[in-house]
Amino acid sequence: MQDQTATFERHIHEQQLDQRRQVSGEFTWLLSGIVLACKIISEEVRRLGLSGKSGGAGAINVHGEEQQTLDIFSNKVLLECLGSRGNVGILASEENEAPIVLVENRDDGEYVVMFDPLDGSSNIDVNVSVGTIFSIYRRPENHNGSTASEVLQPGTQQLAAGYCLYGSSTVMVYTTGNGVDGFTLDPTIGTFLLSHPDMKMPDRGSIYSVNESYADSFPPYCRRYLHWLKSGEDDALYSSRYIGSLVADFHRTLLKGGVFLYPPTSFYPDGKLRLMYEANPIAMLAEQAGGIATSGGESILSIKPNDIHQRVPLFVGSPFEMQRLQTFIQRPLKV
Numbered sequence: 514m515q516d517q518t519a520t521f522e523r524h525i526h527e528q529q530l531d532q533r534r535q536v537s538g539e540f541t542w543l544l545s546g547i548v549l550a551c552k553i554i555s556e557e558v559r560r561l562g563l564s565g566k567s568g569g570a571g572a573i574n575v576h577g578e579e580q581q582t583l584d585i586f587s588n589k590v591l592l593e594c595l596g597s598r599g600n601v602g603i604l605a606s607e608e609n610e611a612p613i614v615l616v617e618n619r620d621d622g623e624y625v626v627m628f629d630p631l632d633g634s635s636n637i638d639v640n641v642s643v644g645t646i647f648s649i650y651r652r653p654e655n656h657n658g659s660t661a662s663e664v665l666q667p668g669t670q671q672l673a674a675g676y677c678l679y680g681s682s683t684v685m686v687y688t689t690g691n692g693v694d695g696f697t698l699d700p701t702i703g704t705f706l707l708s709h710p711d712m713k714m715p716d717r718g719s720i721y722s723v724n725e726s727y728a729d730s731f732p733p734y735c736r737r738y739l740h741w742l743k744s745g746e747d748d749a750l751y752s753s754r755y756i757g758s759l760v761a762d763f764h765r766t767l768l769k770g771g772v773f774l775y776p777p778t779s780f781y782p783d784g785k786l787r788l789m790y791e792a793n794p795i796a797m798l799a800e801q802a803g804g805i806a807t808s809g810g811e812s813i814l815s816i817k818p819n820d821i822h823q824r825v826p827l828f829v830g831s832p833f834e835m836q837r838l839q840t841f842i843q844r845p846l847k848v
C-alpha cells in the first residue's frame with residue numbers, strides 16, 4: 514500500500530533539511546505553486562473530450578504555431594499560480610513573447626521561473642501524452658539592469674527543473690540538483706505521492722527515438738549514427754519509438770535508457786526544441802539521473818543563451834549511446 518504521507522511537499526521539505534539549507538519555506542512554497550498548476554492542468558487534460566476545450570484556439574502563438582485552447586488555458590493557470598506566490602520575480606513562457614516582470618525589486622521576488630505550459634499539445638486531440646516543463650533560477654544579484662540579463666542564464670545555474678507528464682497517469686519528475694525523484698498523482702486524494710525515488714537512467718538502452726522523416730537533412734555524422742543504431746553492429750539491437758511529445762519521449766528514455774534525438778534539419782537548422790524551457794530542464798534531469806545531454810557540439814547546460822526562445826539541437830540519453838554518438842561526431846568524413 515502506497516504511503517499516503519510520502520507527498521511531494523514533504524519530500525521537498527526533507528530534502529532541504531538534508532541539504533542543511535536554511536529552510537525558509539520559500540522554495541517549497543514556490544514549488545507548491547507549480548504542483549497546484551499541474552493538478553489543475555491534469556484535470557483539464559483528462560476531461561478534454563467533455564470540456565469543450567479541445568482543438569485549436571483560432572490563434573497563432575509568438576512562434577507562428579497554431580495555439581490549442583488548452584495551451585492558452587495551461588499558460589494562464591501557470592501564470593496565476595506562480596504569480597500569486599509572492600516570491601517569483603520574473604516568469605517566462607513559450608506562449609509569451611517577452612518575460613513577465615512581476616516585481617522589479619529582487620528582494621521581493623528572487624526566483625525566475627520558465628516553462629512550456631503544455632508541450633506536445635498538437636497531439637492532445639488524439640489523446641497522446643503531453644506535459645508541462647519547468648525550470649527555476651535565482652535572479653542574479655549583479656546584472657546590467659535588463660530583464661534579459663536576469664533571465665538568460667546557462668542551464669548550469671538552474672536551481673531546479675522538472676516536468677509533469679499527463680499520460681496514463683499524471684507523473685511529476687523533478688530535481689533540485691540532488692538526484693531525480695518521481696511522484697504520481699493519486700486522484701483519490703489529489704496529492705502527488707513518491708512513486709519513483711532516486712531515478713537513474715540505465716547505462717545503456719535498446720530504444721532510439723527520432724523523427725526519421727527528416728533523416729535526409731540530418732548532418733552527416735547524425736545519418737551515420739542512425740545507420741549504426743539500425744545496423745545491429747556491436748550487438749546493438751535497437752527498436753525505434755517516437756511519440757512526438759518531448760516529455761513522453763524523454764520520460765521513456767529516463768526509465769528505459771537509449772537515446773532521444775532532435776538534430777538540426779533543413780527546416781530547423783538550429784533544431785526545433787527550445788533551450789530555456791525544454792532542453793535545459795530535460796538536460797538537468799538527464800545528467801542528475803546519470804545520463805548525458807548535448808547539442809551535438811557542446812553540453813546543453815553550458816550553452817550561454819542569447820534569446821529566451823532560442824532553439825537548439827538536442828541529443829539526450831544513456832552514457833553508452835551518447836558516447837557512441839560522440840565517436841561519429843569526432844570521426845572525420847570518409848573521403
Ligand code: P6P
Nearest residue numbers: 632633634635724757758759760
Ligand atoms: P516533430 C511538440 O510539438 C514538440 O515541441 C516536442 O514536444 C516534440 O519532441 C517535437 O515538437 C516533435 O516535433 O517535428 O517531430 O513533430
